[in-house]
Amino acid sequence: xxxxxxxxxxxxxxxxxxxxxxxxxxxxxxxxxxxxxxxxxxxxxxxxxxxxxxxxxxxxxxxxxxxxxxxxxxxxxxxxxxxxxxxxxxxxxxxxxxxxxxxxxxxxxxxxx
Amino acid sequence: xxxxxxxxxxxxxxxxxxxxxxxxxxxxxxxxxxxxxxxxxxxxxxxxxxxxxxxxxxxxxxxxxxxxxxxxxxxxxxxxxxxxxxxxxxxxxxxxxxxxxxxxxxxxxxxxxxxx
Numbered sequence: 001x002x003x004x005x006x007x008x009x010x011x012x013x014x015x016x017x018x019x020x021x022x023x024x025x026x027x028x029x030x031x032x033x034x035x036x037x038x039x040x041x042x043x044x045x046x047x048x049x050x051x052x053x054x055x056x057x058x059x060x061x062x063x064x065x066x067x068x069x070x071x072x073x074x075x076x077x078x079x080x081x082x083x084x085x086x087x088x089x090x091x092x093x094x095x096x097x098x099x100x101x102x103x104x105x106x107x108x109x110x111x112x113x
Numbered sequence: 114x115x116x117x118x119x120x121x122x123x124x125x126x127x128x129x130x131x132x133x134x135x136x137x138x139x140x141x142x143x144x145x146x147x148x149x150x151x152x153x154x155x156x157x158x159x160x161x162x163x164x165x166x167x168x169x170x171x172x173x174x175x176x177x178x179x180x181x182x183x184x185x186x187x188x189x190x191x192x193x194x195x196x197x198x199x200x201x202x203x204x205x206x207x208x209x210x211x212x213x214x215x216x217x218x219x220x221x222x223x224x225x226x227x228x229x
Binding site (some may be wrong): 031032034036042043044045049051089091093097100101102103104105 | 146159218219
């Protein structure tokens with residue numbers, strides 16, 4: 001069973017704060033790491049797909065880094081806004097099945113005005 | 114529409130009945146995935162299709178669950194003799210290619226299934 005862990009489980013920040021959270025995954029047989037944002041009453045939305053060790057991706061105020069050798073990825077949000085409130089999910093691709101995403105439990109972010 | 118479409122959006126049924134959930138992926142997407150989220154749980158992989166074949170169905174929880182995809186497009190997930198533990202939100206997603214999942218997945222709005 002593949003273990004994908006996200007921390008913290010939940011996070012409350014004030015508008016304007018910068019924040020980050022972690023996704024840990026198996027460091028062997030890695031293929032890809034996905035990040036998704038899931039807002040309440042909506043469907044999950046893809047943020048990034050990362051495949052290379054040392055990869056850094058950016059989308060507006062959100063960025064992510066990847067370390068496949070030690071098995072972790074960080075997601076950063078700069079200057080959080082209330083509309084950033086959502087559950088952030090990471091998903092690991094690898095092991096013996098390259099078509100399957102194994103999701104972490106998610107980090108619930110709440111940004112207070 | 115341009116997105117992944119799922120139907121029905123809500124389904125309430127009695128224990129023991131069969132249910133069929135439908136997913137219409139984005140046109141041109143060859144890969145299609147089914148997930149479910151039970152109360153308090155994370156997203157759980159069920160099965161994925163590349164074209165009409167299912168290379169990985171390891172997530173189907175029991176032989177009461179089956180899925181098929183026809184014409185490389187629409188997929189149906191069938192649950193026979195439903196049990197209360199089948200209550201969950203069932204999500205479908207599609208991506209351009211699936212054999213190596215380096216493509217982002219596009220999700221539908223889900224079907225909320227409640228078994229009485």
